[in-house]
Amino acid sequence: MISARNVSFAYNEELVLDQVTVTAEQGRTVGLIGPNGSGKTTLLRTLYAALKPRAGQSEVDDVPVARLRPVELAKRIAVVAQEGTPELPLTVTDMVLLGRAPRRSMFQSYTKEDHRQAASALRRVGARDLAERSFSTLSGGEKQRVLIARALAQEANHLLLDEPTNHLDIRYQHEILTLVRSLSITTVVVLHDLNLAARYCDRLVLLDRGRVVSAGTPDEVLRPEVIEPVYRVSVQRLEEPDCIQLIFRPPSSGESTDAPEAS
Numbered sequence: 001m002i003s004a005r006n007v008s009f010a011y012n013e014e015l016v017l018d019q020v021t022v023t024a025e026q027g028r029t030v031g032l033i034g035p036n037g038s039g040k041t042t043l044l045r046t047l048y049a050a051l052k053p054r055a056g057q058s059e060v061d062d063v064p065v066a067r068l069r070p071v072e073l074a075k076r077i078a079v080v081a082q083e084g085t086p087e088l089p090l091t092v093t094d095m096v097l098l099g100r101a102p103r104r105s106m107f108q109s110y111t112k113e114d115h116r117q118a119a120s121a122l123r124r125v126g127a128r129d130l131a132e133r134s135f136s137t138l139s140g141g142e143k144q145r146v147l148i149a150r151a152l153a154q155e156a157n158h159l160l161l162d163e164p165t166n167h168l169d170i171r172y173q174h175e176i177l178t179l180v181r182s183l184s185i186t187t188v189v190v191l192h193d194l195n196l197a198a199r200y201c202d203r204l205v206l207l208d209r210g211r212v213v214s215a216g217t218p219d220e221v222l223r224p225e226v227i228e229p230v231y232r233v234s235v236q237r238l239e240e241p242d243c244i245q246l247i248f249r250p251p252s253s254g255e256s257t258d259a260p261e262a263s
């Protein structure tokens with residue numbers, strides 16, 4: 001389980017998270033959704049102790065993340081962040097082996113077990129055939145799969161993903177999220193696409209201007225009356241046999257979807 005409990009965070013004096021609580025139960029996938037600038041990435045970063053809240057705390061399996069040494073944290077939490085990967089001359093296998101860092105001492109060379117874990121992680125993401133390729137030459141979708149493999153090689157049982165479908169075509173978007181679901185690892189994922197969030201998340205947390213405005217199952221959160229004032233668009237909800245589908249259009253003139261002013 002990983003959670004943020006009443007977390008508030010400010011950059012300088014600007015409050016960007018205001019008493020936010022989010023919990024991902026073991027084996028569940030929780031989606032963080034919300035408009036640009038609503039605080040999703042900041043919240044994710046507090047979950048893995050990259051940012052220290054000014055109030056509240058994040059916990060992994062009931063242990064405050066602030067209390068864990070970086071190597072202990074990395075044994076429990078793997079992160080695929082939004083920042084691009086450096087253009088280093090690494091093969092895919094090298095890249096995945098980097099995930100073994102928390103499990104080996106600094107000057108030790110990679111063991112058979114490290115290589116076995118890296119190969120297994122690549123197999124799990126369906127990228128075994130990419131092992132010898134130069135990482136920098138891969139497509140966006142291939143890179144994303146390899147970065148997830150690196151997270152798996154870390155053997156952490158919590159996975160944090162920041163917009164993993166960014167820059168991916170529709171097929172890869174579904175492929176990556178199907179993969180994430182199939183891993184059965186406790187996952188918190190930032191997503192912009194609400195239809196993907198509906199299909200692949202067990203629960204959703206909707207942020208607006210640093211506050212949780214709705215949390216629950218996709219069925220509970222993805223309702224026009226919840227979504228419209230936050231995103232300021234008109235929303236039509238279709239009930240597909242296996243999933244909720246939302247259709248968006250800009251508000252027509254005279255139609256107000258303005259969010260109430262934050263108090």
Ligand SMILES: Nc1ncnc2c1ncn2[C@@H]1O[C@H](COP(=O)(O)OP(=O)(O)OP(=O)(O)O)[C@@H](O)[C@H]1O
Nearest residue numbers: 011012014016034035036037038039040041042043
């Ligand atoms: N390093 C920083 N210094 C100052 N302000 C920041 C910093 N990083 C983010 N912010 C601000 O904090 C707020 C929340 O940003 P955050 O990146 O968490 O939002 P987000 O919901 O992930 O946005 P997006 O969907 O655009 O990625 C925004 O107003 C942003 O401008």
